[in-house]
Amino acid sequence: MNVTKVTEDIYQLSVNVENILFEGLWEIPNGVSVNSYIIKGDKTAIVDGVCGWDGVPESLFKLLGKLEIDPKSIEYLIINHMEPDHSGWIEDFKKINNDFKIVCSQKSAELLDAFYNHKENITIVKDNDTLDLGKGHVLKFAEIPNVHWPDTIVTFDTLTGTLFSCDAFGSFGKVTDSNYDDLLKPEEIEFYEREAVRYYSNIVGAFSMPTKKAIEKCAPLPIKIIAPGHGIVWRKNPSKIIEDYIRYVSYQKGPAKEEITIIWGSMYGMTEKAVNYVAELLEKESIKVNSHQVPQESWGTVLASAWNSTGIILAMPTYEYKMFPPMAAVLEELGKKKVQGRKAFRFGSYGWSGGAQKELDEIMSRYCMNWDFIESVEFKGAPREEDLRLIGDRVKELVKIVKESVNN
Numbered sequence: 001m002n003v004t005k006v007t008e009d010i011y012q013l014s015v016n017v018e019n020i021l022f023e024g025l026w027e028i029p030n031g032v033s034v035n036s037y038i039i040k041g042d043k044t045a046i047v048d049g050v051c052g053w054d055g056v057p058e059s060l061f062k063l064l065g066k067l068e069i070d071p072k073s074i075e076y077l078i079i080n081h082m083e084p085d086h087s088g089w090i091e092d093f094k095k096i097n098n099d100f101k102i103v104c105s106q107k108s109a110e111l112l113d114a115f116y117n118h119k120e121n122i123t124i125v126k127d128n129d130t131l132d133l134g135k136g137h138v139l140k141f142a143e144i145p146n147v148h149w150p151d152t153i154v155t156f157d158t159l160t161g162t163l164f165s166c167d168a169f170g171s172f173g174k175v176t177d178s179n180y181d182d183l184l185k186p187e188e189i190e191f192y193e194r195e196a197v198r199y200y201s202n203i204v205g206a207f208s209m210p211t212k213k214a215i216e217k218c219a220p221l222p223i224k225i226i227a228p229g230h231g232i233v234w235r236k237n238p239s240k241i242i243e244d245y246i247r248y249v250s251y252q253k254g255p256a257k258e259e260i261t262i263i264w265g266s267m268y269g270m271t272e273k274a275v276n277y278v279a280e281l282l283e284k285e286s287i288k289v290n291s292h293q294v295p296q297e298s299w300g301t302v303l304a305s306a307w308n309s310t311g312i313i314l315a316m317p318t319y320e321y322k323m324f325p326p327m328a329a330v331l332e333e334l335g336k337k338k339v340q341g342r343k344a345f346r347f348g349s350y351g352w353s354g355g356a357q358k359e360l361d362e363i364m365s366r367y368c369m370n371w372d373f374i375e376s377v378e379f380k381g382a383p384r385e386e387d388l389r390l391i392g393d394r395v396k397e398l399v400k401i402v403k404e405s406v407n408n
């Protein structure tokens with residue numbers, strides 16, 4: 001647990017979570033932080049909570065003691081959204097203070113009842129409602145539904161210009177007590193940028209349109225600091241994470257970066273021979289390439305690369321008259337996350353009937369993915385010289401199309 005000062009009267013309590021699948025599903029090789037904030041006016045408020053506090057209430061007492069905060073003095077608990085990674089601690093919080101008011105959206109209040117059977121002392125807030133904590137800390141609220149739960153709000157401290165943005169502007173990656181952009185080295189900022197794409201594509205990406213609306217809604221606020229529910233706090237250059245998020249939103253429909261992601265699977269190495277040929281060929285082209293074998297690599301990793309990439313190469317054989325199953329699973333997930341408008345090419349081996357291509361076409365159409373494909377190459381058994389040559393020509397054509405579409 002890290003306890004740090006964000007700015008005058010505002011503190012962050014943050015916990016790193018590791019060795020779990022986030023949402024029970026997404027691999028987080030570099031962990032994730034869950035951040036909570038305390039605002040000390042004449043009255044004290046806590047914004048969101050962190051799940052997984054150990055030894056509550058003792059450890060929490062100790063931490064709040066460090067900040068010279070009497071837990072019983074916390075008058076307001078502001079719930080930006082009810083997802084249990086931020087709200088799962090309410091029961092524990094009640095152990096240290098049972099006399100507090102909850103501030104949240106109408107939808108959060110309904111979820112609070114459903115998840116924790118809590119109905120008392122709730123103030124419902126809507127767009128532009130305010131809460132005066134004293135000492136100039138007037139908090140203003142804005143509803144940003146579906147970023148990423150339907151009940152989500154952001155809380156803005158008008159005195160310090162701090163936006164408590166919940167899941168918006170968040171990233172994966174565990175933090176230290178230097179989790180502020182002004183305290184991090186450029187390579188550490190790059191690390192969090194990679195983790196932000198992974199977080200965005202895995203967790204928020206399906207809600208890119210609501211995220212776009214949320215960014216537009218927050219734009220008029222005089223934001224000086226962005227304090228998200230996950231990842232680092234942006235104090236020196238908050239516009240960096242806003243601009244990054246604007247890019248991530250736009251990547252959903254493409255074009256994205258000048259990158260190609262190869263997603264491939266192979267049972268007996270026939271398709272793999274052609275994948276290796278393509279990988280060697282691409283080394284000579286000046287374009288960034290990510291290559292992921294399924295099912296060996298996780299959905300989350302594949303999705304993060306695909307989100308960033310304008311070009312996608314799919315390579316898989318036919319399996320029981322359909323596509324190699326882990327490829328179908330990954331592609332369905334890309335479809336559900338609405339990864340659209342990619343420039344793409346597919347090749348793969350078959351034994352007798354084929355069938356992979358038919359399922360690929362069905363998935364593309366079912367999820368309205370709108371990928372622009374160069375004609376596929378299928379080969380029986382092992383790829384011959386002429387198959388590899390044809391595949392190579394089409395890969396070069398893809399590189400050209402990707403570059404043109406990014407630079408137009």
Ligand SMILES: Cc1cc2nc3c(=O)[nH]c(=O)nc-3n(C[C@H](O)[C@H](O)[C@H](O)COP(=O)(O)O)c2cc1C
Nearest residue numbers: 266267268269270271317320321350351352353354
């Ligand atoms: C379990 C299994 C099911 C298969 N089903 C089909 C099929 O329905 N139609 C077909 O044309 N080939 C089928 N094949 C043959 C493969 O597509 C062929 O062996 C191909 O070369 C495998 O490529 P890979 O080594 O890249 O996995 C199947 C192979 C296996 C092992």
